[in-house]
Amino acid sequence: MNNNPYLPELATVQEVITETGNIRTLRLTLDNKESMEKFTFRPGQVGQLSVFGTGESTFVINSPPTRRDYLQFSVMKAGEVTSRIHQLNAGDQVGLRAPLGNGFGFEEMKGHDILFVGGGIGMAPLRTLLLYMIDNRADYGDITVIYGARSPKDMCYTYEFEEWRAGGVNLVLTVDAEFPGWKERVGFVPTVLNEEAPSPNNRIAVVCGPPIMIKFVLFNLKELGYEDPQIITTLEKRMKCGIGICGRCNAGSKYVCLDGPVFSYDQIRAMGGEL
Amino acid sequence: MLETDRNQLHKCVEEALPELDMMIGWTRCDPLQTTPVFIRDAKSISSLTLGPFCSQNLAGYLVKPPALDAPPKPDAKPIGICVKGCDSRSLVALIQEKFITRQRVRIFGIPCGGTVDWRKVARHVELGSVKSADVQDRVLVIEDSTTTHRIALEEVLSRKCLGCRHPNPVISDVLIGAEVSPRSTGMETSYRDVDELDAKPLEERLAFWQSELDRCIRCYACRNACPLCVCQDRCIVETREPRWLTQHVGVPEKFLFHFIHAMHLAGRCTGCGECERVCPMDIPVTLIKEKLNKIMEEMLGYSAGLDPEAVPPLLTFNPGETEI
Amino acid sequence: MAVKIFIAADRLDSVLEKLSTKIDLWIPALLKDDKSGPTGFVQYTPGITPAFDRQTTMPLKKLLLPQEETLLRFKYQKDPEGSLKTTIALDDPKEARPTLVFGARSCDVRALVTLDRVFANGPYVDPYYVQRRKNTLFATLVCGQTDSKCFCSSVGGGPADMEGSHLRIVRLEDGYLVEALSKDAQPLLADLAEAPDKSRDQLAAKLVKEASKRQVGDLDTKDCAPAFRNRFQQNDYWASMVSQCLSCGVCTYVCPTCYCFSITDETRNLEGERLRSWDSCMFYHYTLEASGHNPRPTKLERYRNRVGHKFSYIPERYEGLLGCCGCGRCIRSCPVNIDIRQVVGNLKENSNEQ
Numbered sequence: 001m002n003n004n005p006y007l008p009e010l011a012t013v014q015e016v017i018t019e020t021g022n023i024r025t026l027r028l029t030l031d032n033k034e035s036m037e038k039f040t041f042r043p044g045q046v047g048q049l050s051v052f053g054t055g056e057s058t059f060v061i062n063s064p065p066t067r068r069d070y071l072q073f074s075v076m077k078a079g080e081v082t083s084r085i086h087q088l089n090a091g092d093q094v095g096l097r098a099p100l101g102n103g104f105g106f107e108e109m110k111g112h113d114i115l116f117v118g119g120g121i122g123m124a125p126l127r128t129l130l131l132y133m134i135d136n137r138a139d140y141g142d143i144t145v146i147y148g149a150r151s152p153k154d155m156c157y158t159y160e161f162e163e164w165r166a167g168g169v170n171l172v173l174t175v176d177a178e179f180p181g182w183k184e185r186v187g188f189v190p191t192v193l194n195e196e197a198p199s200p201n202n203r204i205a206v207v208c209g210p211p212i213m214i215k216f217v218l219f220n221l222k223e224l225g226y227e228d229p230q231i232i233t234t235l236e237k238r239m240k241c242g243i244g245i246c247g248r249c250n251a252g253s254k255y256v257c258l259d260g261p262v263f264s265y266d267q268i269r270a271m272g273g274e275l
Numbered sequence: 276m277l278e279t280d281r282n283q284l285h286k287c288v289e290e291a292l293p294e295l296d297m298m299i300g301w302t303r304c305d306p307l308q309t310t311p312v313f314i315r316d317a318k319s320i321s322s323l324t325l326g327p328f329c330s331q332n333l334a335g336y337l338v339k340p341p342a343l344d345a346p347p348k349p350d351a352k353p354i355g356i357c358v359k360g361c362d363s364r365s366l367v368a369l370i371q372e373k374f375i376t377r378q379r380v381r382i383f384g385i386p387c388g389g390t391v392d393w394r395k396v397a398r399h400v401e402l403g404s405v406k407s408a409d410v411q412d413r414v415l416v417i418e419d420s421t422t423t424h425r426i427a428l429e430e431v432l433s434r435k436c437l438g439c440r441h442p443n444p445v446i447s448d449v450l451i452g453a454e455v456s457p458r459s460t461g462m463e464t465s466y467r468d469v470d471e472l473d474a475k476p477l478e479e480r481l482a483f484w485q486s487e488l489d490r491c492i493r494c495y496a497c498r499n500a501c502p503l504c505v506c507q508d509r510c511i512v513e514t515r516e517p518r519w520l521t522q523h524v525g526v527p528e529k530f531l532f533h534f535i536h537a538m539h540l541a542g543r544c545t546g547c548g549e550c551e552r553v554c555p556m557d558i559p560v561t562l563i564k565e566k567l568n569k570i571m572e573e574m575l576g577y578s579a580g581l582d583p584e585a586v587p588p589l590l591t592f593n594p595g596e597t598e599i
Numbered sequence: 600m601a602v603k604i605f606i607a608a609d610r611l612d613s614v615l616e617k618l619s620t621k622i623d624l625w626i627p628a629l630l631k632d633d634k635s636g637p638t639g640f641v642q643y644t645p646g647i648t649p650a651f652d653r654q655t656t657m658p659l660k661k662l663l664l665p666q667e668e669t670l671l672r673f674k675y676q677k678d679p680e681g682s683l684k685t686t687i688a689l690d691d692p693k694e695a696r697p698t699l700v701f702g703a704r705s706c707d708v709r710a711l712v713t714l715d716r717v718f719a720n721g722p723y724v725d726p727y728y729v730q731r732r733k734n735t736l737f738a739t740l741v742c743g744q745t746d747s748k749c750f751c752s753s754v755g756g757g758p759a760d761m762e763g764s765h766l767r768i769v770r771l772e773d774g775y776l777v778e779a780l781s782k783d784a785q786p787l788l789a790d791l792a793e794a795p796d797k798s799r800d801q802l803a804a805k806l807v808k809e810a811s812k813r814q815v816g817d818l819d820t821k822d823c824a825p826a827f828r829n830r831f832q833q834n835d836y837w838a839s840m841v842s843q844c845l846s847c848g849v850c851t852y853v854c855p856t857c858y859c860f861s862i863t864d865e866t867r868n869l870e871g872e873r874l875r876s877w878d879s880c881m882f883y884h885y886t887l888e889a890s891g892h893n894p895r896p897t898k899l900e901r902y903r904n905r906v907g908h909k910f911s912y913i914p915e916r917y918e919g920l921l922g923c924c925g926c927g928r929c930i931r932s933c934p935v936n937i938d939i940r941q942v943v944g945n946l947k948e949n950s951n952e953q
C-alpha cells in the first residue's frame with residue numbers, strides 16, 4: 001500500500017461469477033503490475049472495495065495467498081455499495097485498499113485437525129483459509145467442512161466442491177429442506193454438526209455464518225467439548241476508515257477493522273456484547 | 276408561591292403514581308437548569324420541581340424512548356407528564372396525529388410565567404460563578420460568591436415566551452397553581468419577531484440567514500429535540516438510500532436541511548421553541564417555523580395543538596384532489 | 600531572541616495584527632454579535648476582539664480535523680470504445696500553512712494528546728491530520744476562568760498544564776505576559792513587544808504557580824475500565840443515568856476529544872470527491888449495518904459507548920490515556936443537562952449491586 005492509507009489502488013474486474021440470487025464473486029487484479037506482483041496477505045485479511053461515487057465496503061479476500069492470479073471477493077447484495085458492486089462487469093475499474101485486518105492464525109493451526117462450519121455467504125471468509133490449507137495439505141490433519149445453505153440455489157462455490165474433495169477435504173453439504181435432485185444432506189447446520197460430531201481433540205473450529213446459525217453452532221460445539229479458544233470466527237461491523245482511526249467499528253476496546261475480523265470466542269466474550 | 280405549587284405537585288403525583296406507568300417531570304440539576312426525570316418510585320417524587328427554570332418540553336419523550344412502546348400494550352397504564360402551556364400544545368398535536376391517545380396520558384398542567392434563557396442570564400452574570408438562583412416577584416435573584424444580582428425576569432425570558440398566547444395548558448387533568456394571564460392575545464404581538472425580519476429588504480434577510488446558518492454545525496439537535504419530529508432515526512437528512520443531502524457543511528446544505536425540517540412541521544409546529552433552545556450555536560431556528568405558522572394562521576385560520584379533535588390542514592390532503 | 604514579552608492590554612490588537620503577518624493566526628472570538636453568544640476559534644483579521652474570558656463553545660479540533668475535508672477526488676472518463684474507464688486524481692494532503700492558535704486553554708491543547716495518539720501514532724498514520732498538526736503552534740492561556748463544569752485536573756491536566764503548548768500566556772491586570780516554551784516559537788515573539796519588567800515577570804511566575812496548584816474538579820478517573828465493564832450489561836444503570844438523552848450529538852460535536860468521522864462519496868455527473876466529515880456515535884445511523892442490524896440501537900448503548908470509549912477503551916488501547924480533557928463542554932451544551940462526571944463517577948459506586 002502507498003503511504004496514504006485512505007488512498008485506494010485502482011483495480012480492474014477480471015471476472016464476475018453469479019453465485020446465487022444475491023451473491024456475486026468478483027475477481028480483480030491491481031492495475032499496477034508491480035503492486036499486483038508484490039501483493040501479499042494473510043488468509044482472512046480484508047480489503048476495502050470502492051466504487052467511486054458510491055463508497056467503500058469491507059470484504060474478506062477469499063482467494064488464498066497461495067493463488068496469485070487474482071484477488072477474489074464475494075459480495076452479498078444488502079446496501080448501497082453492494083448493490084453498486086453487483087452492477088459491475090469485467091473490465092470495470094474499482095478501488096482497493098488492502099490488505100487490512102489481522103487474518104487467521106494459520107501458523108498456530110498447523111498440525112491440528114480443522115473443522116470449518118459455514119452458512120450461506122459465511123463460506124467466503126472460510127474459503128481463503130480452506131484453499132490455503134489445501135495448498136499446504138501436509139501441514140494439517142483432518143479437514144472437515146460443514147457447509148449449509150437454505151437450498152442448493154443459495155450455495156456458493158458449487159463449481160469448486162470437487163476440487164475441495166480432491167484436495168483431501170471431508171466436505172459435508174447440507175440444505176435446510178429437501179430439494180429435487182439434491183443428493184447430499186438435509187437439515188440445519190447445527191443439527192448436521194451434531195450428527196458429524198467431529199472430535200474436539202487437537203482440533204480448531206472456524207465458524208462463519210448468519211448470527212442465528214452461529215448461536216446454535218456455538219452451543220453445539222460447547223456440548224461437543226470445544227473450549228472457547230478453540231473456536232474462531234470473523235466479525236462484521238459497519239466500517240469507515242478500516243485502519244483503526246475513526247473508531248466506528250468498535251466492539252468494546254477492539255476495533256474489528258484493525259484487531260479483526262478474526263477473533264476467538266474467548267476474545268469475543270471479553271468484549272462484553274454489542275455485536 | 277412557587278413553594279406552594281411545588282408542594283401541590285408532589286401531593287398530586289404522590290396520589291396518582293400508583294396508577295401510573297411513570298411520571299415525567301423536571302428536577303433541578305444546577306442553580307439555573309433542570310433535567311428531565313422519569314419517576315416510577317415514590318421516593319423520587321420530592322425531586323420534582325416546576326417553575327421558570329423548567330425549560331425542556333417533555334412531550335417528545337412520549338413518542339421517543341423511554342416512554343415509547345409502540346404498539347402500546349392494551350393494559351398499559353397511563354404516563355404522567357408535566358406540561359407548561361406551550362408543552363401542552365405539543366401534546367395535543369401528538370394526540371391529533373394519533374401518536375398517542377388521550378387516555379394514555381395523565382396531564383399535570385402548569386400555568387407558566389415564562390422560562391429563563393440561560394444565555395440571556397449570561398449577559399448579566401458569569402454563569403460559572405452562580406451559586407444559587409431564584410425568582411421572586413418576577414425578579415431573578417442570583418447569588419454568586421460575592422454579590423446578589425437582581426434581574427427583571429422579563430429581560431431573561433426565552434424569546435418564545437415573549438409572544439406566548441397560551442401560558443395556561445390547553446389540556447390537562449390536574450392544574451398545578453393558579454392560571455396566569457397571557458402576555459399576548461393576537462397575531463400582532465405573537466409574531467413580532469417574524470414581522471420585524473419580514474420588514475427588512477430581501478438582501479438583508481438573506482444576509483441574516485447566511486450569517487446565522489453559517490454557524491450551524493449540522494448536529495441536528497434542533498430536530499432531535501422537536502417533539503413533533505417523529506421520524507427520528509428515519510430522517511431524510513441521514514438516510515443512506517436514497518441519499519438526499521450531501522455531507523458538505525456549506526450554507527446551502529444547511530439551508531436545505533432547515534427548510535425540509537420546517538416544511539415537515541408546517542401546520543404541525545406549535546412554537547414550543549425547543550429547536551431554538553437546544554441549538555448550541557444559538558441560531559434562531561424557530562423563526563423559520565414561526566413564519567410558516569403565521570402563514571397557516573393567516574391563510575387557513577389554523578394554529579396547531581389547540582384542539583385534540585381538529586385535523587391539521589396538511590393531513591387533510593386528498594390524493595384524488597384535482598386542483599393540485 | 601525574545602523568549603518573554605509583555606503585551607500591554609491596549610496594544611493587544613496591534614500586536615496580534617503584527618503577529619498575523621508572520622503566521623496564520625487563530626484566536627477565540629464571538630461567533631455572533633452578542634457577548635453571551637457562542638464562541639469559537641476564528642482566523643484573526645484586524646478588528647476581531649479575542650474572547651479570552653470564557654471557554655469557547657466550539658473546540659479547536661476543526662483546525663486539525665475540519666468538519667468536512669476532501670480525501671481524494673475521482674473522475675470517470677469515457678473510453679473511446681464506450682466502456683466506462685476510471686481515472687483517479689488524488690488530492691494529497693495539502694501543504695498545511697503554518698498556524699498559531701493564540702489563546703487556547705490548557706484543556707484545549709491537552710485534548711490533542713488524545714487525538715495525536717489516535718491519528719498520528721497508531722499503526723496507520725492519518726496524513727491529513729499529521730500535516731496540519733506539524734504546522735500548528737499553540738499559545739496557551741494559563742487558565743483563570745474555571746467554571747462549575749470544568750474538571751481538567753481530574754483527567755491529568757490542570758489550569759496551568761502546558762503539555763503540547765509552544766507558548767504560555769499569563770493574563771495580568773494590565774496585559775499579557777507571553778513566554779516561548781519551545782525553540783520554534785521564539786522567532787514569533789521577535790519585535791512584537793518589550794521584555795517584561797521584573798515585577799510583572801515575578802507576578803506572572805506567581806500566578807503560574809498558583810494556577811498549577813489549583814485542583815479543578817474532583818472526579819476520580821482511576822480504574823474506570825473495570826468499573827465500566829462491570830456496569831456494561833446493567834441496563835438499569837444506563838437508563839437511570841441517561842434516559843433523558845435526545846441522541847442529539849451536541850456533546851460529541853462540541854467535544855475536543857471526540858473525533859468520529861464518516862467517509863462518503865459525493866458525485867456530480869462523472870466526477871466527485873471522497874469526503875471526510877464529522878459524525879457522532881450518538882446517532883442511530885452510526886453503527887447501522889446494511890443488513891438492518893444495529894449493535895447500538897438505542898441511546899443507552901450509544902451513550903454507554905461514549906463513556907466507554909473515553910474512559911475504558913482508549914485507556915485500554917493506549918496505555919492508560921484518557922479520551923477526555925475535562926473541559927466540560929459536553930455538560931454545558933447538553934440540552935437536557937446530562938453530566939458526564941456523574942455518569943463516570945457513579946460507575947464505581949455500588950457497581951456490584953443489583
Ligand code: SF4
Binds near residue numbers: 550
Ligand atoms: S441545533 Fe443548531 S447547530 Fe445543530 S443542526 Fe440545529 S441549527 Fe444547526
Ligand code: SF4
Binds near residue numbers: 843849933935
Ligand atoms: S448532548 Fe446531551 S442529549 Fe445530546 S446526545 Fe449528548 S448527552 Fe444526549
Ligand code: SF4
Binds near residue numbers: 922923924925
Ligand atoms: S467528554 Fe466532555 S468534558 Fe470530556 S473532553 Fe469531551 S466535551 Fe470535554
Ligand code: SF4
Binds near residue numbers: 704706757815
Ligand atoms: S477545563 Fe481547566 S483549562 Fe479548561 S477552561 Fe476549565 S479550568 Fe480552564
Ligand code: FES
Binds near residue numbers: 239240242246
Ligand atoms: S472502521 Fe474506522 S476504526 Fe474501524
